[in-house]
Amino acid sequence: MIERIHTGQRMSKIVKHNGVAYLCGQVGAGDSVADQTRDCLARVDALLKEAGSDREHILQAIVWLADMADFAEMNAVWDAWVPEGHAPARACGEARLARDVLKVEIIVTAAVKEDT
Numbered sequence: 001m002i003e004r005i006h007t008g009q010r011m012s013k014i015v016k017h018n019g020v021a022y023l024c025g026q027v028g029a030g031d032s033v034a035d036q037t038r039d040c041l042a043r044v045d046a047l048l049k050e051a052g053s054d055r056e057h058i059l060q061a062i063v064w065l066a067d068m069a070d071f072a073e074m075n076a077v078w079d080a081w082v083p084e085g086h087a088p089a090r091a092c093g094e095a096r097l098a099r100d101v102l103k104v105e106i107i108v109t110a111a112v113k114e115d116t
Contacts, residue, residue: 005050014051016112020059021051023108033070033103037077040106053110055081058088062107064095074104 006013015022026047028039048054065074071092082088097105
């Protein structure tokens with residue numbers, strides 16, 4: 001069974017299938033890459049909770065930066081956010097994001113906790 005949560009015409013914020021939660025790309029508010037990354041990850045946390053998952057169950061993350069020069073600044077926030085011993089498979093690349101003010105977008109896939 002496929003469960004779609006917060007579904008609109010273009011996308012769902014969460015899609016769950018076979019014990020896996022797929023989150024749509026998350027962006028954050030703020031002027032700096034660090035601010036946007038923190039806000040983005042807070043949004044990821046909220047969606048993971050709603051999906052019955054959490055940071056320790058993230059399988060994969062894809063990070064898009066508007067400028068790879070911001071890699072270290074984003075990683076400083078990311079490294080503090082990921083629980084020790086639970087780093088997911090991750091890729092990071094540079095891309096033109098949907099709006100000029102956006103500096104980072106993160107896409108997460110996570111296992112749903114078994115007790116959910």
